[in-house]
Amino acid sequence: MPNASVDISSAAAPPERRPARRVRRLWAGARPVVLPLAVVVVLGLAWEAAVRFFAIPEFLLPAPSLIYSEIMAIRGPIVGHTLATLQTTMLGFGVSLAVSLPLAVAITASPAIANAVYPLLVVTQSVPKVALAPILVVVFGAGETSRVLVTFLVAFFPLVISIATGLLAVPPELVELGRSLKATRLQELFRIRLPYAVPFVFSGLKLSITFSVIGAVVGEFVAAERGLGYQILAATAFFRTPIAFGAVIILSAMGIILFQAVVLIERICFPWSAQEETSRR
Amino acid sequence: MIEVAGVAKTFEAQDGSAVPALADASLAIARDEFVAIVGPSGCGKSTLLRLVAGLMRPTRGAIRIDGEEVTEPRADIGIVFQAPTLLPWATVLSNVLFPLRILGGLDDAAEARAGALLALAGLAGFERKMPRELSGGMQQRAAICRALVHDPRILLMDEPFGALDALTREEMSLELLRIWTERPKTILFVTHSVPEAVLLADRVVVMSARPGRIADIVPVALPRPRSFDQESSAEFQACAQRIRGHIFRRRAA
């Protein structure tokens, strides 16, 4: 009888099957990272092989190995460009969040504000930002202000919409609960509506951060003397295609890393929100 | 203490037509009285509770508490809604403490009280769990604790035991009676179970549907403390018969 508990546990998981299960669990955890990486490696190898086999000229399609060596040759300046783009991206993202949150609250607080603001929002979205950027440069000069503004214009719309959707998605019963406790409008906002909207806010942030990278590059196309967007323009002007390709790859990596950072922040700070989203899927 | 005087409530449907939910309801509830409400689905039970809670205004008539007309929600009322309505982002304990977070009065003593309430409801050890990790019946029990945490003078309960199994239901009924005896309060209790209504209440309000109105008010003369042994008593049977009579007469007509 003293070994009763041991017996039970070994009955549930026979010793010879335990390692297999551990391997399976490890694989389940690593799969989301390993699989895409494997795909990238295979594609890269295929690309390299194709370029060599068909002898494609490097200004049309440089081989990955060439892109790597060319980028590494100027890695000092490349790091500078990357940081410049990162700064514009984060500033634009920050401004988007700072504007979107109160804007969404205002829109959902009163139909009058919603009616007044919504058409304006849609207009800002239907204007192509690439067309707007040069005009902004005329007004604000070819500096960081213009670039951050372009980034903001690209990135804030999905955020406003997601947050507003979340604020309006609060079940009426929860609002009624607040009302029955004589909650003030501020308490209703901070204790019920905003917490409820957190998963929606994060859906918006994930869209917004990726859009911010795009916005920063658009800004750099028209108004910059540094940044990866500028680097792409400069490199293509001189047919240095490997550099342009390298900059594009760094940009995608930046987008992926920033996106994952948002996912991570959500998981750490709002675990219930992250769970909510996986269960909703 | 609670006075429902000629109250009617008519809703406006999406298409603009009028939906009479409650017609000419009058009812006087004494201080610390336990009143149960039974009636078919859609007869306006939840509507009546919402009106008393001050969550909506009557179309006609008035609700008065201690002679004062109810025009907005009051802090001395605790409500158990028909659905648990827990905050999905807060632990069970924070959910139970939510009324104090809004009304003020959140301290260690309150936390201890909330823990004791949860233990009473059979939820000891679930304080740090999220609502999604609880079954429907457990969520409803947590919602009952939430309604009790600020020790309100008036308790409005809308089918609080609806999501519970028969055994837990009987257990919770007796627990509710115990709490009510220890800390007397005025209780309005909506239920679909005739035996439950008779066992718990001093008086049972029987409602009929379309339009919702009060068909009868049945006084229950069973001695307290109540127990399920009384179910076989003549008084219990007589009350249950009288209530069922109203419901079935309506069906036959």
Ligand SMILES: Nc1ncnc2c1ncn2[C@@H]1O[C@H](COP(=O)(O)OP(=O)(O)OP(=O)(O)O)[C@@H](O)[C@H]1O
């Ligand atoms: N907010 C509302 N808008 C329009 N009609 C409503 C509203 N609330 C309730 N009603 C209508 O009023 C009537 C009574 O509803 P109520 O919720 O009070 O019924 P109930 O007795 O609680 O029913 P149940 O036992 O099913 O919970 C129903 O016909 C319902 O359609």
Ligand SMILES: [Mg+2]
């Ligand atoms: Mg109801």
